[in-house]
Amino acid sequence: MNFDIDEEQRNFAEHARDFFSEQAGPGTARRLLDEAGDPAPGPRVLAELGFSSLTIPEIAGGVGAELLNMALVAEQAGRQLAGPSLATAARVAVLLEGDEGRLRDVSEGRTVIAVVDGSPAGSSPSMDALSATHFLALDGEDLLLGEGRVSPGEPIDATRGLGFVELTSSEVVCRDARERWERARQVACVVLAAEGLGAADRVVELGIEHARSRETFGRPIGAYQAVKHRLVDDWVAVNQLRSLVWWAAWAADHAPEQLPLAASAAKAYCATTFETACETLIHVLGGIGFTWEHDAHLYWRRAKVDRLLLGDESEHLAAVALQSISAATRAVSGETGTTEVVPV
Amino acid sequence: MDFDDTPDQARLRDAVRQFLVDHDSELAHGDGAYLEEPGTDRVEGLRRTQAILFDAGLIGLTWPKDYGGGGGTNAQQAVVNEELHRARVAGPIGHVGLGMCGPTVLGHGSEDQKQRYIRRLLRADDLWCQLFSEPGSGSDLAALRTKAVRHDDGWHIQGQKVWTTLAQHSRYGILLARTNPEAQKHRGLTMFVVDMESPGVTVRPLRQMNGHQSFNEVFLDDVVIDDSERLGDVDDGWRVALTTLMSERMAVGGGGGELGVRSDALVAHAASRLPQLSDDRRRLTIEALGRVLVESLAARYTGYRLQTSVERGGRPGPEASAGKLTAVRVAHATADLGQRLLGDEAVLARSVEGDWRWATSQASTPGIALAGGADEILRNILGERVLGLPPDSARVAPRPTPPSESR
Structure with a gap:
């Protein structure tokens, strides 16, 4: 048994630590409570550096890393209350598995996808909705991808980008998608x-x-x-x-x-x-x-x-x-x- | 990161599993460490079990070959422990010797002592006890008053120890005594090996709240110990004791092992009781079970991380104290939920079907929370030595009261 991260992962986490201390921090979290805006470092920077595409396969423009590496980065992001959440990024990478084209759009920052919790016709407050261009939602057993209208609620934590989402257009990207x-x-x-x-x-x-x-x-x-x-x-x-x-x-x-x-x-x-x-x-x-x-x-x-x-x-x-x-x-x-x- | 066995470890696992199947009827079994049915005294059966396991190379795997150990790795011992756990083999009766006294003799004893003691300790031919706590010094161990005075025929010991687990069955003990009453309290102590059959040693078992008699009062009335039975230098006993205490905290919960009733026994118990509960009760119980299991998993995987660092040659540092804190908490919660799952019969020490495990465990965990460093002492160690918080100045006393003035 070896239950520890290795030297390379330690260095990687160290690098992420430096990055998030420079590019994010509680200051942004405080500011967002008073004025609307993207959390720091924001979706585009996270995509540029490959943090949000860590678990997307290389063939789709991602890094092709294991979830453990994503978790190590997420730990450092969490220290600085960074956003959008890497949880959303990891979730999207699983939901779009095998869909190289759409994953490439995500990896290269052309689309920013959030995942809708609850009904696609009128969701529960969903994470990172405020900075998203597209949404994934489960409709019955079908996985939908589309654009939507987002109405923010009054946030307790403004870095989570919570919003109510109503899909305005959508297509089925995967059937029998429950599992x-x-x-x-x-x-x-x-x-x-x-x-x-x-x-x-x-x-x-x-x-x-x-x-x-x-x-x-x-x-x-x-x-x-x-x-x-x-x-x-x-x-x-x-x-x-x-x-x-x-x-x-x-x-x-x-x-x-x-x-x-x-x-x-x-x-x-x-x-x-x-x-x-x-x-x-x-x-x-x-x-x-x-x-x-x-x-x-x-x-x-x-x-x-x-x-x-x-x-x-x-x-x-x-x-x-x-x-x-x-x-x-x-x-x-x-x-x-x-x-x-x-x-x- | 990798939880899989290496090919060697897989071979070892298969061999151990087969051995335990073949010898199942000769071995004592149980549902958890420090858990015995009220009124049973199966010391001889447990000693036999430890001897069988030792002869098969399953005890003392990591100890030096020169003294009867297997010269193996911690990783191998971990594989063996998992298989012993899986087969519900009772924990070794010589746990005080294995966990505390043995490592202390190995670390500070003479070649002659190691040759004479270690093999017999591993095999439970001799049981060992640890003579540390006294009526006037438990948490503040260094304030102890049992004194050792040097004469021509050896050291003369006078004093009293208490809470001494296994003393009534032990052939030997490691004894911490004051050799210099003038020195600052941590600097005047010396460690010895004492033969419990020496003249002047009187052992009186104490009955605990769980009904058992596992610990004792030990009176030492002019007991003579030869200087060759000293462990470490004169007045350097505190440093020797720290070896013992760290080994103890690692042994009790540090490696992710469970105390009290095992969590898999709780899951099986819950599976059989849940269908009998009302709907609202069942929902609450499931959440409570989840909470216990999550705590237990957290403790287990943290133990695995500690094991990994020890396997790499790291020494268990003060952070190993955390393992005992959490293991005790899990044991407590496990016992409590297990007992409540008995429903109306939870007010009895033994259910109608004869299940005594939870009631016994709930009466035993308060003792585990005190033994080997009370929770508060462990928190002080973590706070001061790991987190770097300042010490509580009230606890830094210059010198103990001399024994003559104290009675």
Whole structure:
């Protein structure tokens, strides 16, 4: 067993880290709350650098990398609250599998595609809709691609580009697309969890920095166990989240039968970890953490929104439980020759 | 990144699997570490199990060949552990020796000590215990008061230890005692190997809240230890103890192993109980099960990452303490959900069908949260040594109270 990333991946992540610290950051997230616009670095720059086409095959103009590499980049994007989400990019790459022409348009930045959740005639708030030129949607069992009308709602986190989408024109790009739709959503969950991982990691780092230097009653507040232990618990959770994200991303390419379980585990664990880390940060910062000027609330906004996108925690926890039960039941019936299904 | 076996590992896995099938009836089985049916005392059966596994080369795989080990890799031991787990083989009775005392003797003992002790320890011919905690020093281990005074015939030990797991079955123990009461508290300690059959050693088992008697009080009344049984230098016992403590935290949960009832047992239990629940209850239970399983997966895969770094020759650092924190939390949640799944019978220590595992585990996990570093101590270690947060100045005391003034 070798459960670690390699040297090349480490360098790649380092490169992505530099890029996102220069090209994105909480400043943009704050500005977008007051004025409409594209998140940073924006869809075109992400396409130009090949980040959004990482999992698109080379033959279609992409990089042809594994999802794990996408997750490593997404972690760095998450640290800086970058947008649009690489989860959308990874999802589109799965949905358009085999469609070289359309994937090439995406790779080369000619089209910017978002995925519509809910009905194509009037969607639920869907990620990255505001900066998209085209939309993918599931209509029954058919996968549609088309243009649409987007109405933004008032955002909690403006970097997610959430909007209600109504398709105005569409064509069927794939029939019997349910399985592919589900798999694309699982892949997106992994990447969204990777972005949450990077953001949560940054949040814990900010809390630690503050707790080291801020003094009260003559001691740094990080000396108090009540503060120290909260930060430690968050740090432990972030480290565990990293394990789940890596496992899930690896499974997507190497053990696809594990992907549904692993993706749900990562997504559910991210929901709590990221949110708790943000709440700790604001609390540890004290009054400063409650101000508009401090970055803390921008991460908190992301956490509050991401935990609900692509399925909330309850949905994913139930998925983990039911898949584990059915795997165990299959293993047992395989040995005894009987089939037993747990009614739920 | 790669979870697959190498061809060698696959061969090893097949061989181990076959061995465990062939010898199934000779081995003791169980549903989880530190989990025994109330009232059972199957020490002899567990010792036999460990001996059979050792003779087959499945215990001490990574330990040096010179002392009876297999000279193998951590990766091989991980394969063996997975197969032992899969076959529900009970954890080794000599876990204190394997996890803590053995590594300490290997790290700091003389050649003669290693030759005499290690092979018998691996085979559970001798069980070992760890004589660290005292009535007046648990979390603040370095404040311990048991003293060792040097005479012509060796070191004379006077004092009392407590919470000593397996002491009543142990032939040997590693003992941390104060050799210099004048020095700063961490600097006046020395580590020894003590023969538990020596005159002056009295062991009194303590009954725990789970009904078992796995730990003990140990009274040391002028026990004489030859200087050749010292581990490490005089007054350098704290450094030796750190080897033990880090090994302990790695052994208990650090490698992604599970404590208490195994999560696959919980899944099987849930599968059989869920159809009997009402619809609303079932929905809530499924979500609760998901939460336990996600925590368990997170701990497991984090353990795999730690294993990978150890396989590459890294030493388990202070971050291994995190593994124990999370393993305890998972054990707690597993026991709680397992018990609640028993429905009306969850108020009983044993269900009508005879299921005692969850009630026993729920009464055992509070102890695991304390043993080998209480949760708060582990959080301090992580906070200060990994995260770089400042120490709590109230905890930095200059010197312990001299033993003479303390009674």
